[in-house]
Amino acid sequence: MIGRLRGVLAEVEADHCLIDCSGVGYVVFCGARTLQRLPAPGDEATLQIESTFNAESGPRLYGFLTRDERRAFLTLNGIQGVGPKAALSVLDVLPPGELAAAVAREDKAAVARANGVGPKLALRIVTELKGKPLGDASFTPSGPGVQSDLAPPAPSVTGEAVSALLGLGVAEVNARRAVDQALIRLGDEADLSAVIRAALQELGR
Structure with missing residues (x-):
């Protein structure tokens, strides 16, 4: 079973993309939000993968930028x-x-x-x-990571990093894409300063 794909983004279509991994092209179905945040075709992309099988459509791969x-x-x-x-x-x-x-x-x-x-x-x-x-x-008001309606949730590293880039004049779509790519490189546990530095490196490529 495939859990992750890392390769060259060859194509992006309305509901899927094609990832070229050492000459093998994988068709990966993604949501519109994921497709919009992918790097440009020809650049390297990494997707978390979930494999499914349907009697009518056969096996399918679904891709996501985060776990x-x-x-x-x-x-x-x-x-x-x-x-x-x-x-x-x-x-x-x-x-x-x-x-x-x-x-x-x-x-x-x-x-x-x-x-x-x-x-x-x-x-x-x-x-x-x-x-x-x-x-x-x-998914519960008393669960970790979710606050009640009386208090807003604590800012996430993603949100704070995007806000920092916006403050530097980076367009929102580019800021979110750079932060997403930085988190893919560094992992979800990376601290804010490291994510911002990595995102700036992504923007400079």
């Missing part, structure tokens, strides 16, 4: 009525941390913004995600 996104996809995909396409749609509008916060608030409307997710399915997602872990966060 938390992959975990969230797995959790969502395990809910009745939520297939891979709907799970990717939810993560397009609500990254893992924001999804956890929406579930904690019981904000069904936020989940229902996802393409193909109606009010009933959004309610099921919010109901079933409560108490389920997602990396350092949990």
Whole structure:
């Protein structure tokens, strides 16, 4: 089973990309948010991979830039009525941390913004995600990494690093892409200063 792919980004299409790993091209299906944050074609890309098999479509690879996104996809995909396409749609509008916060608030409307997710399915997602872990966060108001409505969540390293780059005049889309690539290189446990330095290096390439 493939857990990660690292290679040259050969193509980017509407719902998938092609990663060339030593001459072998892997078709990887991704959400729109992930595809927008990929490097330019011809550059090296690293994706966390989840493999699935469907009797109709056969084996498929789904790609994510972080482990938390992959975990969230797995959790969502395990809910009745939520297939891979709907799970990717939810993560397009609500990254893992924001999804956890929406579930904690019981904000069904936020989940229902996802393409193909109606009010009933959004309610099921919010109901079933409560108490389920997602990396350092949990889909419950009392879980670690999620605060109640009375207090905003603590800033993430990603958010603070992006804000720092925005303060330097970097466009938001470029800042987020550089920070994402920096976290892929350094790992999710990297401290803020290291992430900012690595992101600046990415921007300078």
